[in-house]
Every structure is written in structure tokens, then in C-alpha cells.
Amino acid sequence: MSGSHAHALHYHGHSPVHHLPAEIKLVGLLVFVLSVVSTRPTAIWAFSGYALILMIALGLSEVPARFFITRMAIDLPFVLFALLIPFVGVEPKIAIGPFAISEPGLLSAWNILVKATLGAGASVMLAATTEVPDLLRGLQRLKVPVVLVAIASFMIRYLDVVAGEFRRTRVAMAARGHNPRTVFDAKPLAVAGGALFIRSYERGERVHQAMLARGYDGTWPSSGNERIAAKTWIVGLTPALFAVIVAIAARLL
Amino acid sequence: MHMPDGYINLATSAGAAVVAAGGVAISLRNSGKELAERQVPLAGLTAAYVFAVQMLNFPIAAGTSGHLLGGALAAILLGPTLGALVVTVVVVMQALLFADGGVSALGLNVLNMALVTAVVGWLVFRWLMKVLPARTSSAVVSSMVAAAVSVVASATAFVIEYSLGGQGGVAVRTVLQAMVGVHALIGLGEGLITALTVGTVLAVRPDLVKGAADLPLVTDRTAPSRATTVTFVVGGLVAALVLVFVLAPIASSAPDGLEKVALDMGFSEAATDHPVGGPLADYGVSGVDSERAGTVLAGTIGVAATFAIGLAIATLLRRRRAT
Numbered sequence: 001m002s003g004s005h006a007h008a009l010h011y012h013g014h015s016p017v018h019h020l021p022a023e024i025k026l027v028g029l030l031v032f033v034l035s036v037v038s039t040r041p042t043a044i045w046a047f048s049g050y051a052l053i054l055m056i057a058l059g060l061s062e063v064p065a066r067f068f069i070t071r072m073a074i075d076l077p078f079v080l081f082a083l084l085i086p087f088v089g090v091e092p093k094i095a096i097g098p099f100a101i102s103e104p105g106l107l108s109a110w111n112i113l114v115k116a117t118l119g120a121g122a123s124v125m126l127a128a129t130t131e132v133p134d135l136l137r138g139l140q141r142l143k144v145p146v147v148l149v150a151i152a153s154f155m156i157r158y159l160d161v162v163a164g165e166f167r168r169t170r171v172a173m174a175a176r177g178h179n180p181r182t183v184f185d186a187k188p189l190a191v192a193g194g195a196l197f198i199r200s201y202e203r204g205e206r207v208h209q210a211m212l213a214r215g216y217d218g219t220w221p222s223s224g225n226e227r228i229a230a231k232t233w234i235v236g237l238t239p240a241l242f243a244v245i246v247a248i249a250a251r252l253l
Numbered sequence: 254m255h256m257p258d259g260y261i262n263l264a265t266s267a268g269a270a271v272v273a274a275g276g277v278a279i280s281l282r283n284s285g286k287e288l289a290e291r292q293v294p295l296a297g298l299t300a301a302y303v304f305a306v307q308m309l310n311f312p313i314a315a316g317t318s319g320h321l322l323g324g325a326l327a328a329i330l331l332g333p334t335l336g337a338l339v340v341t342v343v344v345v346m347q348a349l350l351f352a353d354g355g356v357s358a359l360g361l362n363v364l365n366m367a368l369v370t371a372v373v374g375w376l377v378f379r380w381l382m383k384v385l386p387a388r389t390s391s392a393v394v395s396s397m398v399a400a401a402v403s404v405v406a407s408a409t410a411f412v413i414e415y416s417l418g419g420q421g422g423v424a425v426r427t428v429l430q431a432m433v434g435v436h437a438l439i440g441l442g443e444g445l446i447t448a449l450t451v452g453t454v455l456a457v458r459p460d461l462v463k464g465a466a467d468l469p470l471v472t473d474r475t476a477p478s479r480a481t482t483v484t485f486v487v488g489g490l491v492a493a494l495v496l497v498f499v500l501a502p503i504a505s506s507a508p509d510g511l512e513k514v515a516l517d518m519g520f521s522e523a524a525t526d527h528p529v530g531g532p533l534a535d536y537g538v539s540g541v542d543s544e545r546a547g548t549v550l551a552g553t554i555g556v557a558a559t560f561a562i563g564l565a566i567a568t569l570l571r572r573r574r575a576t
Contacts, residue, residue, distance in 0.1 A: 009351060026349075033356045038263045041420070071352070088431075089422045108422025115259025116355065123352035135349060145281055147293065151342045154297020155304060156350075162298070163305040190446045194453025197302055197330065201461055204298035211294065 009071050009127035017061035017129045021228050022138025024236035029126050031240035035247035036118045041111035046250035047118065053239050053246075054121050063128045071124045072117070082116070085109040132156050154207075162200050169196065255347065256362055256411070258355030265418025270360025276368040277341055280334040292335065300339045303327055307343070322407065324370025325378070325400035326447045329464040330454065333375035340367035365410045374403035378464050389455050392465040397448035398491065404440035408432040490560060 017025075032053070039046050058068055089105020130138075136156075140149045169192045178188055208216075261269075284292075303323040323343075328336030341363050347353040354362045378399035385391035412432050416425045454462055 029356055033258055034263065037258050037266070037355075037357045085422055088427055090424050102422065105422040108420050111420045111422075112257070112259045116257035119258030119355040119357065120352050123348065123356060127350050127352055132350070147281060147284075148277075148338070148342060148345075150293045151296045151300055151338065152346055154294050155300035155342055155346065158298050158301040159304055162301040166305050187449055190449030191453045193306055193446065194450040195457070196305070197299075197450060197454055198458050198461065200298045200302040201295060201458075204295035207294040207298070 009124060010131065011063045011067055011128040013062050013129065015060060015062040015129070017057065017125070020129075020236045021141075021232065022130050022134040023141045024138075024228070024233055025126050025130060026135075026138050026142060028237050028240040029122050031237070032122050032243045033119050035240075035243040036115055036122075039115075039247055039250045041107055041114070043250040043253075046246050047114050049246040050118050050243060053242050054118065054125070057125060057239050061125065061129050063125075068121075068124060068128065071128065072120050079113060079117075082109040082112045085112070154204075158200075158203070161203075162196065165199060166192070166196050255344075255354035256358040256365075258357045260355075260358065260420065261361055261414050262418040262420065263357070265414055266357050266361055268360075268417075269364050269414060273341075273360040273363040273368060276337065277363070280337045280341075283334040284338060296331070296335055296339050296342075299327065299331060300342045303340060303343050304346075321443055321446055322366055322370055322404060324367055324407070325374025325396070325403040325443070326450060328371040328375040329378050329396050329399065329447070329451055330462055332463040333371050336375070337368050337371035340371060343367075361411075361414055365407045365414075369407050369410045370403040373406040374399045375464065377402045382465070382467075387468055389452075389459075389465075389468065392455060392462070392468060393448045393452040394491065396451040396464070397444040399444075400447035401437075401440035401444035404436050404443045405433060408436035490556070 032050075036047075036050050039050075058065065086101045086105040086109050087099065089102025089108065091102070092104075093100040093102050095101070126135075133153075136149055136153050139152070140146060170189075173188060173192065179185070180189060303326070306321050306323055306326075322340075324336065324340050327339050330336070331339060344354065344362050344366050345359065348356060348359050348362070378395050381395035381398060382391060385395060409432075412425065412429045415428050419425070419428070451462060451465075455465060455468075459465065459468065
């Protein structure tokens with residue numbers, strides 16, 4: 001892979017979380033998020049527990065809190081949407097000032113807000129501490145079909161190339177006075193998009209021919225299949241295990 | 254449209270994940286050997302393309318903008334199986350690398366944004382291509398309608414999931430109206446961009462449009478796409494009216510069914526009607542008896558009014574820019 005291995009959400013580091021094999025982080029992320037989602041919204045203490053687990057993991061990962069919080073901005077549209085729910089929600093309503101606030105709507109808003117935020121936080125943790133090649137290898141070891149992993153790896157590899165090409169096209173269009181305001185101005189953009197598709201596809205054809213020239217026969221070289229020690233799994237899944245304990249406790253109490 | 258964690262309960266999310274995995278498995282098997290050997294780099298680059306195009310925000314009306322989902326576009330260009338796979342990869346990678354969309358909602362997001370859009374987009378496109386005369390312009394109009402319908406279908410899939418496992422708080426009918434209403438607009442933008450993209454590709458490399466493989470090839474490659482603004486305005490109106498005639502009657506009867514589900518599950522109160530009656534209250538026209546005809550009439554009036562207002566705004570903006 002040419003250029004940097006990094007992507008938008010990645011934070012370069014050498015912490016224990018960074019060095020954890022990607023498949024353990026993927027499983028841990030899934031278990032953590034499923035625990036969060038299965039918790040009833042009224043168990044507020046449980047969500048504090050999840051947040052604490054996430055914060056301890058953040059501390060171990062040496063990712064600066066400021067970096068972490070700004071990367072969670074992806075959550076923002078849903079925060080805004082969730083804030084809307086109490087106003088359009090169902091009966092019974094309670095009066096707060098001049099507004100009639102739906103009580104189930106309020107609960108639902110809290111439910112979405114807290115779960116979406118914790119989920120996004122956990123996802124940002126994975127993205128921040130895992131490099132793309134490791135993530136793809138992890139997916140492959142978790143038995144994701146090799147074809148999907150291969151498509152994903154080509155996508156990541158050429159994403160910057162294609163996006164850069166598109167950016168340059170738009171700069172060129174802007175330099176020639178294109179300034180889209182209404183839907184009627186979308187035509188040049190879409191035509192540029194069509195041209196971009198043809199270029200991407202033809203690049204794919206060239207890449208394939210280059211691969212054939214280097215002996216590609218439709219099979220993928222298998223990456224090293226070193227076994228991961230059981231101890232690493234257990235240590236790596238500890239945060240997820242704590243999340244499961246919190247989820248079970250929230251269900252029983 | 255990327256759903257975060259917590260919107261839909263665990264059981265429904267898990268069900269959607271199973272359905273999505275099944276759909277991906279079927280696509281993988283159908284794409285078979287050809288994909289493994291030849292098309293992997295092509296699929297990867299198309300995925301990069303869809304990813305890049307999703308960053309393209311297009312203006313819908315003054316102030317608001319939407320971005321392309323790309324499911325119908327990928328299906329028309331690559332065929333439904335490969336198209337669905339490509340958008341699936343895009344959605345999964347957005348969740349894992351960019352925290353866009355929740356991990357527990359991954360099945361839902363793949364189902365709504367990749368499988369439903371690709372399959373519905375492809376079916377509508379192929380059906381229209383059969384009905385319309387075999388010409389390049391038909392492919393352009395068909396892809397516009399197919400993309401618009403695919404977006405509304407995706408929004409409808411969300412509403413069904415919400416009615417099954419939503420966390421409650423908002424009546425299903427309210428969600429249905431909001432989602433389908435907003436996405437009818439977004440669908441028009443998606444349709445416009447998809448049609449223009451397909452038109453451009455057809456003009457330069459018609460062999461790359463899988464959905465139009467049976468079209469006679471255009472021999473004169475230097476001829477530009479003959480689609481003008483007028484064609485697209487007319488195409489957009491046709492797409493909107495198709496939505497009104499085909500989807501509106503379904504939508505007007507669907508809330509009862511969905512609400513029944515919601516009531517059975519015990520989290521829905523009846524939605525209250527708008528306090529102001531208005532001549533188009535409840536999407537019917539006073540004085541028209543048949544509910545279906547009334548809905549369609551109301552929808553048509555709505556489309557006409559929206560079109561007129563949109564045209565007026567566009568003309569005003571254009572004039573202001575000219576001065």
C-alpha cells in the first residue's frame with residue numbers, strides 16, 4: 001500500500017490497545033455494543049458503567065481525549081434528531097414551560113442518545129487504534145468471505161486516488177465558474193460523476209491486467225496465519241466481559 | 254441514513270443481520286467464479302467510487318442538501334448481485350473505519366442501504382426498460398425512476414423495522430410520513446444524479462452499463478448525451494407522479510397495518526390529526542369520495558404545488574444571481 005497506512009480516524013500509537021490483534025478488537029467491539037443496546041434505558045447506572053469501561057480503554061490506548069471527542073462528531077446529526085423526538089412523540093405529554101413534551105418520547109430520545117453515543121465511542125476506539133491492513137486481516141481471520149475482504153482492500157487502497165481525482169475535477173469546475181446552488185446546477189456535477197465512474201472502472205481494468213502480468217490466477221496469497229494465544233484473547237476481551245457483566249446485572253436488578 | 258446503535262431493538266437488529274447475511278451470501282454465490290477471478294479489482298474500484306460519490310452533497314432546495322446512496326446506480330452499472338456486494342462493502346467499511354452507522358445496526362444498514370436499494374433499483378429499472386422503447390433516453394429515464402423508487406423503498410424498509418422493533422416514543426404513522434416524505438424529495442435528487450451519471454457512461458462506454466446490455470450500441474461515440482434540462486424536469490415530474498400513483502395508495506393503507514402491529518406490540522398511541530383541517534387534510538381531497546382516488550388526487554396536487562414552488566424558487570435564485 002503506497003503512502004500512509006492511516007485513515008481519517010486513525011491515531012498512530014504503540015499502546016497495548018494498538019497492539020491488540022484486530023480480530024479481538026472487532027469481537028470486543030461487537031460484544032460491547034450488543035451489551036449496551038440490550039440494556040433497558042431506565043437503568044441509568046448501567047450506562048455510567050459502560051462509559052467508565054470506555055474511558056478506561058481510552059486511557060490505556062493513549063489516544064488524547066480531545067482527538068477522541070472531535071472524532072465522535074459523527075454522532076451529532078443523531079443528537080439533533082433525538083432532541084426532536086420529545087416534541088413529536090406520543091401521549092402522555094407533560095408540560096415544560098410553553099412546550100408539551102411527550103414522556104415516552106423523552107425516554108426514547110435518551111435511549112437513542114446514550115446508546116448511539118456509546119456505540120460511536122466504541123467504534124471510534126476501534127478506528128483510532130487499528131490500521132487498515134490489520135483490520136482487513138482481522139476480518140479475514142474472523143471468516144469474512146475472502147472476496148469481500150479483497151473488494152474492501154481494493155476500495156481502501158484506491159479511495160484516496162478516486163476521491164482525489166474527484167476533488168481535482170471539482171476544483172477545475174469551480175475555477176471555470178461552476179457554483180452549484182439549485183438542483184438545476186447538478187448536471188455538470190453528475191456528468192463529472194459519470195466520467196469519474198468510467199475512469200475508476202478503467203483504472204480497475206488496468207490494475208487487473210497488471211495483476212495478471214504478475215501471475216495473479218484468481219487465488220489470494222494467504223497472509224500469515226499465526227495463532228493468537230488464548231491469554232491474549234482473554235486479556236483483550238476483558239472490557240467486553242465487564243460490559244456483559246453490567247448488562248446482566250442491569251437485567252437482574 | 255446511517256442508523257446508529259439504539260434506534261432499533263436487539264431482536265430486530267439481529268433478524269435484519271441474518272437477512273442481510275443471507276442476501277450477501279446469495280449475491281456472493283451468484284457472482285461466483287467470475288467475480289473471484291476478474292472483477293475483484295473492478296468491484297473494489299467501483300466501491301471506492303461509490304464511497305467518493307457519497308461524499309458529494311447535492312443541493313435539493315435552498316439551504317438543504319442530500320447525498321447519494323448509490324445502491325440503484327451500482328446495480329444499474331454492475332448488475333444487482335455485484336452492485337449489492339459493492340455497496341455492502343462500502344457500508345461495512347464506513348461503520349468500522351469511520352464510525353458511521355452503529356455496529357449493532359450493521360445488519361439493518363446493509364439491508365436498507367445496500368440490498369433493498371440495489372434489488373429494488375434493479376427490478377424497477379429492468380421493468381421500465383422492458384416497457385419503454387429500446388433507446389438510450391429510455392435507459393436514462395428508467396434509471397431516474399429506479400433510483401427515486403429505491404430511496405423511498407429504503408426509507409420504507411426503515412419504517413417497517415421501526416414498527417417491528419423501534420424503541421417507541423413516536424407513532425409509526427408519524428415516522429412513516431416523515432421518512433417517506435423526506436425521502437421522496439431525496440429520491441428525486443438521487444434519481445437526477447443517477448440518471449445523469451448513467452447517461453454519461455452510456456454516451457462514452459455503453460458496454461459498462463450492465464442494466465442496458467441489451468440496448469443497441471450507440472455507434473457515434475462523439476455524440477453527447479442528448480438529455481437537456483427539460484428532459485430531466487419532465488423525467489423528475491414523471492418519477493414524482495409514479496411515486497404518487499404507485500406508492501401513495503399503498504402508503505395510505507399501510508399505516509393501518511403498521512399501526513396494528515404497533516398496537517399489538519403495545520407501544521403506539523393513535524396519531525393525532527393535524528389541528529388545522531385544510532382542504533388536503535389526511536392526504537384526501539374533500540368532496541372526493543373514493544379514498545384511493547382522493548389520495549392520488551391529493552398527491553398529484555401536492556406534486557404540482559411543490560413543482561410550482563420549486564420552479565419559482567429556482568427562477569428567483571437564478572434571476573438574483575444574474576443581477
